[in-house]
Amino acid sequence: MSDTARTFEQKTPSEIERELDHLNRLARTLDSRFVLPGTSIRFGLDTLIGLVPGIGDTLVAAPSAWIIWRGHRMGIGKRHIARMVANSAADYVIGLVPVIGDLFDVGFKANLRNVAILQEQLDARKQAQSAVQPETGALA
Incomplete structure (x- = not known):
């Protein structure tokens, strides 16, 4: 069984x-890899590739979809997957608008938001699983 099928x-x-x-590194590369010199403004490949009219935002939609798909494969709930899809859809649709879309990309950072949702849900699941497991230890 391959690793992705587990x-x-x-x-x-x-x-x-x-x-x-891995997903966090991908999101950071897409959303905050670079710093605008002389400022604290961060941007990533999503913003740079999105500057290419028409095709740029469509190309960057693939790694965004990958992050969502991996969340689905990890068993994240439908409501949270829907939030992730909404983040990526907003990034894509607004990103199609010249200049305004590029500024939106710099501030919104959909991929980082999606990985944060994924991390939050996996942490909650881990806590729930550890609370259910009986404590092990010797009696004193």
């Missing part, structure tokens, strides 16, 4: 952390 429950905590690290 469900969340079949993965070890270290495998889940590696997956989240």
Whole structure:
């Protein structure tokens, strides 16, 4: 069975952390890889590629969809997947508008938002699972 075919429950905590690290690196590359010199304004490949009229935002939609798909494969709930889709859809649709869309990309950072949703849900699931598992230890 390939690594991508394994469900969340079949993965070890270290495998889940590696997956989240990979998705976080991808999101940072897309949304905040570079700094505008002399400012604290961060932007990524999403903004740069989005400058190409028409095709730029469409090209960047693929890695955004990948992040959502990985969240789905990890078993994130439908409501949270819907939030992730809404973030990416807003980024895509508004990103199509010249200049305004590029400014929106710099501020909105849909991919970082989506990875934060994913991280939040996986952390909540981990806490719920650890609360259900009985404590192990010797009686004193």
